[in-house]
Amino acid sequence: MFDRKAYTQLELWKQRSDGRTALLLEGARRVGKSTLVEVFAKDAYASYLLIDFSNAPQSVQQIFLDYKNDLDSLFMYLAAIYGVQLTRRQSVIIFDEVQLFPPARELIKQLVADGRYDYIETGSLISIQQNIGNILIPSEEETLRLDPLDFEEFLWAAGEDQLSTLIRKSFSTLSPLPDTLHRRAERLFREYILVGGMPQVVSSYLEQRDFGAVDREKRLIVSLYRNDMQRFGGREAIRLSRVYSTIPSQLAKHDKVFRLSGIDKNARMREYADAFYWLDNAQITSTCYNADDPAVGLSASLDETTFKSYMSDTGLLSTLQFWDNDQTPHEVYRDILLDRLEVNEGMLTENVVAQQLRTAGHRLFFYSRRDDSARENTMEIDFLITRGYDNATGKLRVSPIEVKSGKRYRFGSLKKFKAKFGTRVGISYILHPRPMQVDGEIIRLPLYMSWCL
Numbered sequence: 001m002f003d004r005k006a007y008t009q010l011e012l013w014k015q016r017s018d019g020r021t022a023l024l025l026e027g028a029r030r031v032g033k034s035t036l037v038e039v040f041a042k043d044a045y046a047s048y049l050l051i052d053f054s055n056a057p058q059s060v061q062q063i064f065l066d067y068k069n070d071l072d073s074l075f076m077y078l079a080a081i082y083g084v085q086l087t088r089r090q091s092v093i094i095f096d097e098v099q100l101f102p103p104a105r106e107l108i109k110q111l112v113a114d115g116r117y118d119y120i121e122t123g124s125l126i127s128i129q130q131n132i133g134n135i136l137i138p139s140e141e142e143t144l145r146l147d148p149l150d151f152e153e154f155l156w157a158a159g160e161d162q163l164s165t166l167i168r169k170s171f172s173t174l175s176p177l178p179d180t181l182h183r184r185a186e187r188l189f190r191e192y193i194l195v196g197g198m199p200q201v202v203s204s205y206l207e208q209r210d211f212g213a214v215d216r217e218k219r220l221i222v223s224l225y226r227n228d229m230q231r232f233g234g235r236e237a238i239r240l241s242r243v244y245s246t247i248p249s250q251l252a253k254h255d256k257v258f259r260l261s262g263i264d265k266n267a268r269m270r271e272y273a274d275a276f277y278w279l280d281n282a283q284i285t286s287t288c289y290n291a292d293d294p295a296v297g298l299s300a301s302l303d304e305t306t307f308k309s310y311m312s313d314t315g316l317l318s319t320l321q322f323w324d325n326d327q328t329p330h331e332v333y334r335d336i337l338l339d340r341l342e343v344n345e346g347m348l349t350e351n352v353v354a355q356q357l358r359t360a361g362h363r364l365f366f367y368s369r370r371d372d373s374a375r376e377n378t379m380e381i382d383f384l385i386t387r388g389y390d391n392a393t394g395k396l397r398v399s400p401i402e403v404k405s406g407k408r409y410r411f412g413s414l415k416k417f418k419a420k421f422g423t424r425v426g427i428s429y430i431l432h433p434r435p436m437q438v439d440g441e442i443i444r445l446p447l448y449m450s451w452c453l
Contacts (some may be wrong), residue, residue, distance in 0.1 A: 001039045002157040002199060004032065006146050010040045013142060014118065019089065022108045022119035022138070024098075026126045027146035028283040028312055029228065030221050032199040033122040034096050036146065045118070046090040049082050053101040064104055071114050092118040099123040106135040113140075125232055125282050145283070148197030148313045150359040150451045151189060157202050160188065171452040174443065176436040182446065186433065189448035190336050193352050196315015197359075211333040218319040219327075225284055239275040247285065247309055248321040251347040255368065255380060256308045257290075269305065276309065286310045286354055288364035288383070295424055296386050296396045298365045308366065310354040317351050339433070349405040349447065350382060353431055356450040357383060357401075367400065367417065377420075379413035385453060389426035391441075397426030401453070404432040414442060429453065 006025070013023050025033050034052070041048035051060060060081060067074040078093075079086050086093075098105045098121040111119055121141070149157065155164040167185060170177050177185065194214070195205045201217045204210075229240040242263050250258045260267035279285040290306035291298045311317040318336075321344065322328045336348070354364055365384040371377035381400040389397035400417050414428045418441075430444045437444040445452075 001032070001035050002149065002153065002202065004036055004146070004149070004153060006036060006144060007040060009144055010037070010120075011044070013144070014044055017118075017142070019115055019118055020112065021140050021142045022112055022121060024121045024123065024126070024141050024143045025146055026123050026143060026283070028148075029124045029224055030198050030200060031146050031148050031283075033124075033146050035199070037094055037096075037120050037122055041092050041094060041120070045092045046087050047085055048092045048094060049078060049084045049086060050094040050096055051078070051082070051104075052096040053099075053104065054097040056101070061101055061103075064101070064107060068103070068107055068110070071110065071116075075116070086117060088116050092120060095119070095121040097123060099126050102135045105141075106138065108138040109136075109140055112138070125228065147283070147359040148315075148355070149199065149202060150197060150356055151192050151448060152451050154192045154195070154197060154202060155188065158188065158206060163188075167449060168452060170436065171445070171449050174436065174438050177446075179435075182435050185448045186339075186446065187337075189446075190339065193314055193348055194318055194333055194336055196313040196318075197355070198313055198315065201315055211330065212327065214315075215319060215328045218316055222316055222320055222323065228282070233278065236275050236278055239272055240278060243272065243275050243279060243309070244284070245320075245323070247311060248317060248344075248347065250309065251317075251351060252344050256347075256350060257368065258307055258309045276307075279309070283312055286312050286358045286364055288354060288366055290368050291365040291384055292367070292369070294365070294367055294384055294398050294421065296398065298384055298386065298398070299363065302365065306368065308354075308364075310351045310358075310364070312355065312358070314348060314352040314355050318348060321347075345405040346403075350403045353383065353401070353403050353447070353450045357385065357453060360451060360453060362453075376416060379416045379420075381413055381417055387426055387453070392423075392426070398424050399426050399429060399453075401429045401431060403447075404430060407432070407434055411442070 025037055027033050038050060063074060063077050075086060095104050105121060108119060152164045163185060166177060166181060195201055198221055201214055204217045205214045226241065230237050233240045246262050250262055260269060260272060276287060280287045288308040288310060289302040289304065291301045292303045293301040319328055358364060362385050367381040367384055369377060369379055382403045383401040385399050385401065386396045387399045388394040400414055402411055402414055411430055418425050428442045431447050431450050432444055433447055435446060
């Protein structure tokens with residue numbers, strides 16, 4: 001298994017909870033949830049019992065139904081079926097793919113109150129109506145989100161631990177990396193844009209160094225997601241497929257804002273709202289909302305009618321873009337690796353930054369305003385986050401972020417944004433394919449440092 005930052009969060013939960021809560025690890029399909037919790041269970045407990053509800057026999061499900069009020073018998077039968085010796089306060093029971101059997105999730109309240117063992121659940125599509133409609137969600141359940149590997153985790157997987165440490169130190173001290181290390185980090189980041197962070201895809205790449213094999217692995221995951229839309233999407237299945245298929249063309253536009261006219265000129269948001277929610281909730285996409293009056297509480301000013309829809313994994317985006325082909329043209333991989341891509345480079349660059357920010361725990365926001373009568377009021381800021389601001393004794397301020405895929409660019413919107421919102425604004429960032437540069441309160445960071453924000 002690759003080193004994952006979420007492993008530390010599992011350790012903290014075990015120590016903090018001490019059996020008083022269960023942990024639900026949620027995330028998109030194929031992000032590595034099952035592998036992570038099983039490795040953690042082996043490391044942190046004397047024994048563990050794993051029930052995978054994607055293939056658990058009907059007899060196991062029936063045990064939960066028959067003995068939900070007789071936990072002694074429940075544990076006895078489960079331990080016998082799975083051949084596991086459970087030890088009080090030293091064992092963990094894992095409900096893998098728990099969304100496929102909601103009664104097990106509902107039982108968490110009684111299991112935690114019993115106190116004998118720890119409990120970890122994993123799930124995808126965990127909140128769609130058919131998975132929660134007939135059960136009481138346990139209040140004793142903490143949640144943890146697992147995303148695809150971010151660039152730092154990708155570096156760890158590639159054996160570049162020292163480089164990741166140097167990148168983090170460079171960011172914290174605002175000291176540029178030496179040219180040799182900068183070029184090396186840039187090359188690896190371009191590889192990451194193509195490969196993405198889905199564990200099985202990363203594994204395939206590191207083992208084979210073959211982008212043809214990488215593309216095949218990504219196509220299997222995209223097909224899996226499409227099948228899930230048909231299987232679980234219900235009445236929204238067709239709309240889900242339309243939205244998902246349109247994402248590359250929407251992100252290829254200058255402002256990246258999702259417009260329903262790109263699907264159907266007669267489409268209305270009231271018809272598609274549930275589809276966008278479903279994809280975001282399934283963590284297949286990440287929605288970025290326009291904050292039309294940005295302050296530290298960005299959610300308070302979001303405009304739900306103006307948004308961008310990013311793919312949660314940029315590697316999958318580069319494949320979905322060429323879904324109608326049997327395989328992604330090798331020229332695309334070549335041109336990105338050699339930094340020669342000209343068509344839709346901004347789409348991939350902005351999406352990979354969105355992926356790093358989301359994995360770092362930021363909810364995604366941007367700022368856009370058009371004023372034809374006063375050009376000075378027209379501006380577009382790709383992302384907004386909140387960060388501590390030294391000139392305000394560390395208090396949170398809004399940090400605007402501009403993403404540049406080319407080496408020549410302008411940044412007039414940052415200046416307009418600062419002039420308009422004044423003391424609400426902290427440090428401004430430009431993420432670009434160049435070394436770090438510090439110019440007062442505008443900091444230019446190489447794209448490979450986006451995970452540090």
